[in-house]
Amino acid sequence: MRRVLVSHVDSRLARRLIKALYHDPQVELVLGLGTGPVPGYLKPYRDKCVYQRLDLARPRHVLNLFRSERFLRTRPDSVIHLPPLRDVRRVPGKLPAGVAETRYLLEECKQRAEIERFVHLSSAFVYRAEPGNANVVSEEQVLDFDAVSEIRAWVDADLTCQAELKNPEFRVTILRPPTIVTDAGGVLQSPPLEGPEAPLGFDPMLAVVSERDLARALLLALHGDCPGIYNIAGRQVFPRSVLARALRDSAPRAFPRLFSSAASFAGQTLDLFRGAESGCRRYGFALDTQRARVCLGFEPQYRIEIHGSDGRIDTVALR
Amino acid sequence: MSGQAPGAPRAAHLGGADPFRASDGTVPYLARLREARVRPTPGEAPGDPSALAAAPDLGPPVPEVALEDPQPRDSWFDRVAGLLLDRDEERRLEAAAARLGAGAYDRLGLSMQTCRRTLALFKLLHRYYFRVESSGHAQIPEKGSAILAGNHGGLLPFDAAMAVVDVCLRAESPRLVRTIVERWVGSLPFLNVFYSRVGQVIGTRENFRELLRGQELVLVFPEGVDGIRKRAADRYVLQPFHVGFVEESIRNRAPIVPVAFIGADDQAPILYDVKPLAKLLQLPVFPVTPTFPLLGPLGLLPYPVRYEIEYGEPFRFFEEHPPSVIGNPQAVREMVEQVRGRIQSMVDRRLRARRGRER
Numbered sequence: 001m002r003r004v005l006v007s008h009v010d011s012r013l014a015r016r017l018i019k020a021l022y023h024d025p026q027v028e029l030v031l032g033l034g035t036g037p038v039p040g041y042l043k044p045y046r047d048k049c050v051y052q053r054l055d056l057a058r059p060r061h062v063l064n065l066f067r068s069e070r071f072l073r074t075r076p077d078s079v080i081h082l083p084p085l086r087d088v089r090r091v092p093g094k095l096p097a098g099v100a101e102t103r104y105l106l107e108e109c110k111q112r113a114e115i116e117r118f119v120h121l122s123s124a125f126v127y128r129a130e131p132g133n134a135n136v137v138s139e140e141q142v143l144d145f146d147a148v149s150e151i152r153a154w155v156d157a158d159l160t161c162q163a164e165l166k167n168p169e170f171r172v173t174i175l176r177p178p179t180i181v182t183d184a185g186g187v188l189q190s191p192p193l194e195g196p197e198a199p200l201g202f203d204p205m206l207a208v209v210s211e212r213d214l215a216r217a218l219l220l221a222l223h224g225d226c227p228g229i230y231n232i233a234g235r236q237v238f239p240r241s242v243l244a245r246a247l248r249d250s251a252p253r254a255f256p257r258l259f260s261s262a263a264s265f266a267g268q269t270l271d272l273f274r275g276a277e278s279g280c281r282r283y284g285f286a287l288d289t290q291r292a293r294v295c296l297g298f299e300p301q302y303r304i305e306i307h308g309s310d311g312r313i314d315t316v317a318l319r
Numbered sequence: 320m321s322g323q324a325p326g327a328p329r330a331a332h333l334g335g336a337d338p339f340r341a342s343d344g345t346v347p348y349l350a351r352l353r354e355a356r357v358r359p360t361p362g363e364a365p366g367d368p369s370a371l372a373a374a375p376d377l378g379p380p381v382p383e384v385a386l387e388d389p390q391p392r393d394s395w396f397d398r399v400a401g402l403l404l405d406r407d408e409e410r411r412l413e414a415a416a417a418r419l420g421a422g423a424y425d426r427l428g429l430s431m432q433t434c435r436r437t438l439a440l441f442k443l444l445h446r447y448y449f450r451v452e453s454s455g456h457a458q459i460p461e462k463g464s465a466i467l468a469g470n471h472g473g474l475l476p477f478d479a480a481m482a483v484v485d486v487c488l489r490a491e492s493p494r495l496v497r498t499i500v501e502r503w504v505g506s507l508p509f510l511n512v513f514y515s516r517v518g519q520v521i522g523t524r525e526n527f528r529e530l531l532r533g534q535e536l537v538l539v540f541p542e543g544v545d546g547i548r549k550r551a552a553d554r555y556v557l558q559p560f561h562v563g564f565v566e567e568s569i570r571n572r573a574p575i576v577p578v579a580f581i582g583a584d585d586q587a588p589i590l591y592d593v594k595p596l597a598k599l600l601q602l603p604v605f606p607v608t609p610t611f612p613l614l615g616p617l618g619l620l621p622y623p624v625r626y627e628i629e630y631g632e633p634f635r636f637f638e639e640h641p642p643s644v645i646g647n648p649q650a651v652r653e654m655v656e657q658v659r660g661r662i663q664s665m666v667d668r669r670l671r672a673r674r675g676r677e678r
Contacts (some may be wrong), residue, residue: 134525135427201508205428205515237426239512283468283505286426 204284428515455630471546472584585620
C-alpha cells in the first residue's frame with residue numbers, strides 16, 4: 001500500500017490523478033500540496049486525501065512541510081511531482097519555472113529514507129527541435145539547452161531529476177508528455193500553442209496525449225519498478241494550425257488579439273523573433289513511446305479527435 | 320485510510336454510490352480493474368503483468384463519436400480535385416491510403432486530404448506535361464517494406480513526384496510512395512509543410528527505419544545533393560552513392576528496386592554552379608541554367624521534357640547476407656556498387672533506345 005505525496009494538486013491534470021489515486025486499491029493515502037485554498041474537487045475524497053497549502057518555491061516552506069505534524073502523520077513513501085500546468089486557452093503568458101521547486105522537493109525527499117519513489121512530470125518540449133530532426137524522437141534525443149527561459153526551466157528541472165537516476169535507494173522516474181488534451185477540450189503545457197502567431201511558413205506536427213492516459217502513465221510509474229525516462233504520448237499527431245484553430249474557435253476572441261496578430265506578422269516578416277524563438281514553434285515531432293510500452297506497460301487507451309465543423313476537441317475511448 | 324476492502328462500494332458522502340459504478344452503471348470497479356490491461360503491439364512482448372494489474376482504469380470510457388476529418392472536404396481545392404480525378408483514380412488513392420487508418424494525419428505529417436489535392440494536380444503534369452512512360456511495375460512489391468532507389472536529376476524534384484504519381488495510378492497494386500528528402504528542406508518555410516503533408520520525410524536514419532518498420536514503400540536518391548548539382552555535361556552519369564539505404568535494406572529485410580529516370584536531367588540543365596553564392600545563401604547549389612536567373616524564379620520551372628521511368632528487378636541482399644554484414648564497409652560498398660551499376664545500365668539502355676527513336 002502506497003502513501004503518495006502529490007504536488008500542485010490545484011491543476012486540471014491533478015484532479016484526474018487524484019481521482020485515480022483515490023480509487024486505486026494500492027494507494028492508502030494521498031497528501032496533496034498546493035499554493036491556494038483547498039480545491040473544491042478534493043472534498044469528496046477527504047477520507048483518503050489530505051491537503052497542505054504551501055509554496056514549494058520557498059525552501060523554508062518545503063523544510064517545514066517535512067517536519068510538520070501532518071507529514072509525520074501521513075509519512076508518504078512516494079512522490080508525484082507535477083508542474084503547475086495551465087490551460088493555454090485560458091491563461092495566456094508564461095508558466096512559472098518550477099526549477100527551484102523541483103530541486104527543493106527532491107533534496108528533501110532524498111534525505112527521507114522512507115521515500116522510495118519520485119515521479120517527475122517533465123515535458124516533451126525539452127527536446128531540441130531542429131529542421132534535420134527525426135520525425136519520431138526517442139528519449140535519447142538531445143535536450144534544448146538554447147531554448148527560451150520557460151522551456152529551459154523545464155530542461156533544468158528534468159536534469160535535476162536525471163542526476164538522481166542512478167541512485168539505487170531512491171527511484172526516480174521522469175515522464176515526458178507532449179501537448180496534454182483535457183476532457184473538456186482544453187490544452188495544457190504546449191509552448192507552440194501559446195504566445196504570438198506561429199512563424200510564417202511553418203506548421204509543426206504536435207503529438208498529443210489525453211489527460212486520462214497521462215494520469216494512467218503516472219500511476220504505472222508509481223507502481224512499476226522501472227526508474228528511468230519515458231516518453232508518454234497518444235497515437236495522434238496534429239499540425240499546430242489545426243489545434244490552434246480548434247482552440248481559437250472554442251474560446252472567446254480577445255480584441256487585442258488583432259493587434260498581436262498584426263505585430264507578430266510584422267515581426268516574422270522582419271525576422272525579429274528568430275533569436276528569442278524556440279525550435280518547437282517551427283519544427284515538430286512525434287514521440288517514440290516504445291520504452292514506456294515495454295517497461296511501464298503504457299498503451300494509450302484514448303484517442304484525440306478534432307471536429308472540423310465546430311472546432312471541438314474530443315477524447316474518445318479506443319476500446 | 321478508510322479501511323474498506325479494495326473495490327468495495329465506498330464514499331457514503333457521495334450518496335452511497337461508487338463513482339465509477341454510478342457513471343457507467345453496470346461494471347463494478349474490480350471487474351474494470353481486471354480489464355485494465357495493455358494490449359501488446361503485434362510482435363512485441365507485453366509489459367510487466369504485475370505492474371499492469373496494479374494500474375486501475377481511469378474512469379468510464381468516454382463514448383465513441385463518429386470520425387470526422389478536421390479539415391472539411393468542401394473547399395474549392397477538393398471540388399477541383401474531385402473533377403480532376405476519375406472514379407478509378409479515387410479508388411486507387413483510397414486503396415493506397417487504407418494503411419493510414421482512421422486518423423487524418425500520420426505520425427510523420429502525411430495528410431491524405433493534401434495528398435488527394437496534390438495528386439489531382441500532378442496527374443496533369445504526369446500525363447500532359449512530362450508525358451511519362453513507365454514500365455516494370457510488376458517489380459514493385461505489392462505489400463511490405465521496399466526501397467525504390469533511383470538516379471536523381473533536375474533542380475526541383477519532379478522525378479520523385481512523377482514516381483509517386485506513377486506508382487499510385489499505374490502500379491497493379493497502388494501504393495503511396497514516401498520519399499526521403501534532404502535535411503535542409505526542413506528549414507524552408509512553406510515547402511517543409513507541403514513536403515511533410517504529401518508524405519515526404521526528412522532523410523535521417525531514424526525516419527528511414529520508421530518508414531520501413533511501418534511496411535512503407537520508400538523512394539531514395541542515393542546520389543543525394545550531388546545528383547541535382549551535376550552539370551549538363553555530366554547528365555545521366557550517376558554520382559557516387561551513399562550506403563545507408565543498403566544497410567537499412569539488410570537490417571529491415573526490405574528489397575531494393577532499382578529505378579531509372581530519363582528526362583529529369585534534361586528538365587533544367589545546369590551550366591554553372593555559383594558555389595560562393597550557394598554558400599552565402601546556405602543552399603546546396605546556386606545554378607545558372609539557360610533560363611535561371613535570367614527569368615527570375617520562373618526560370619527554375621522544368622522544361623516540358625518527356626519522362627521515362629523503368630523499375631528493375633529487386634535486389635534482396637538480406638537473403639544472401641546476414642545482418643552482421645553491415646559491419647563490413649567493403650561488403651556494403653560492393654552491394655551499393657551493384658545497385659548503382661544496375662541503375663546506370665538501365666539509364667544507358669533507355670537513353671540508347673530514345674536516341675534511336677529520335678533518329
